[in-house]
Amino acid sequence: MKIGLDIMGGDYAPKATVLGAIEAYKQLKEDQKLVLIGDRTLIDPILKDNNFNPDLFQIIHTTEVIGMGEHPTKAIVQKPNSSISLGFTLLKDGEIDSFASAGNTGAMLVGAMFSVKTVPGVIRPAIASIVPKAKGGCGILLDVGANADCKPDTLLQFGILGSIYAEHIYNIANAKVGLMNIGEEEEKGNLLTQASYTLMKETELINFIGNIEGRDLFNDKADVIVCDGFTGNVVLKLAESFYVLTLKKGMKDEFFDRFNYEQYGGSPILGVNAPVIIGHGISSPEAIKNMALLSRDMIETKIIDKFKIAFN
Structure with a gap:
C-alpha cells in the first residue's frame, strides 16, 4: 500500500505536513508506506530536526506549488510538476493507491476529474x-x-x-x-x-x-x-x-x-476512481496524520470497488 501525501499543500506546509506524516508513520503497518510529494530540500531538514530517518518515506521531489488562490484548471495544466499535478499523475499510473492534500481545493477536484476520472455511472x-x-x-x-x-x-x-x-x-x-x-x-x-x-x-x-x-x-x-x-x-x-x-x-x-476538524483529517471526494482526500487549508500535523489514516482506511476497505459495483 502506498499513501500519497502532498507535502506542499496547506497554510502551514511543509512543516505541518511533514510532522503529520511522521505521526501517521507511527500508526501504519510495515507494508503501508507514505509517499511524500514535494520539495526535498525543504522536507529533509524538517526530518533531520525531528531525528527521523528519511528512508522510511518514499519522497518524490518537485519544485512547483499550486497556490491557494490560483485558477484550478489553469494551474493543473500550466504546472505539471507541481505537487498536486504530480500526485495525480502518480495516482493515475498506479504508483500510489491514494492521494491527499491540504492545498487548493479546486485543483484537487479538477485533478481528480482529469486524471482518475469518475466511477462509471456517477x-x-x-x-x-x-x-x-x-x-x-x-x-x-x-x-x-x-x-x-x-x-x-x-x-x-x-x-x-x-x-x-x-x-x-x-x-x-x-x-x-x-x-x-x-x-x-x-x-x-x-x-x-x-x-x-x-x-x-x-x-x-x-x-x-x-x-x-x-x-x-x-x-x-x-x-x-x-x-x-x-x-x-x-x-x-x-x-x-x-x-x-x-x-x-x-x-x-x-x-x-x-x-x-483535526479529528477527521480531511474530506473525501466520493465517486472518483481512487481514494482522494482534501484537507483543510489550516491543517495542523494532527489533521495531516488523520488525513493519511483515512486514506489508509479507504484503501483497506476497497471502497472504490464498492462504488463501482453499486453504479454498475
Whole structure:
C-alpha cells in the first residue's frame, strides 16, 4: 500500500505536513508506506530536526506549488510538476493507491476529474464531511462544496455514495438517508428537493427516511444527510464555527470538541476512481496524520470497488 501525501499543500506546509506524516508513520503497518510529494530540500531538514530517518518515506521531489488562490484548471495544466499535478499523475499510473492534500481545493477536484476520472455511472462526485452526533458517533453530510447546483438524480446518487461510505468506513449498516429541506413534509422545499424526494422515495438503493430540517443535523434521525454543495458548504462552515466559538468563550464540552476538524483529517471526494482526500487549508500535523489514516482506511476497505459495483 502506498499513501500519497502532498507535502506542499496547506497554510502551514511543509512543516505541518511533514510532522503529520511522521505521526501517521507511527500508526501504519510495515507494508503501508507514505509517499511524500514535494520539495526535498525543504522536507529533509524538517526530518533531520525531528531525528527521523528519511528512508522510511518514499519522497518524490518537485519544485512547483499550486497556490491557494490560483485558477484550478489553469494551474493543473500550466504546472505539471507541481505537487498536486504530480500526485495525480502518480495516482493515475498506479504508483500510489491514494492521494491527499491540504492545498487548493479546486485543483484537487479538477485533478481528480482529469486524471482518475469518475466511477462509471456517477454523474458528479461529491465532497463528504463528518457531522458529530449529540449521542455519540457521527453522520455523513454531502455534498459540501463540489457542486453548487445539482439535479435530482445527482442528489439521489449522493445518497448512494454516502450510504456506502458510512457503512464501510464508519460501520453504519443500512444508513438512514435524509434529504435536507425546510420542512419534513413531502411537498416542502424548492423544485430541486421536491423532485429529489420523489426519486429517493421510489428507489430501493438507499434507506430513505424523508426530509430532515437543519435542527436534525446533530440528532440520530439520519446517518447520511444529502444536499446540494451550496447548502452543504454553508452548513459545514457554520458547524466548524461552533468549535472555534467554544474555545473563544472558554468552554470545554465533549460534543463541541468533536467539531474540531483535526479529528477527521480531511474530506473525501466520493465517486472518483481512487481514494482522494482534501484537507483543510489550516491543517495542523494532527489533521495531516488523520488525513493519511483515512486514506489508509479507504484503501483497506476497497471502497472504490464498492462504488463501482453499486453504479454498475
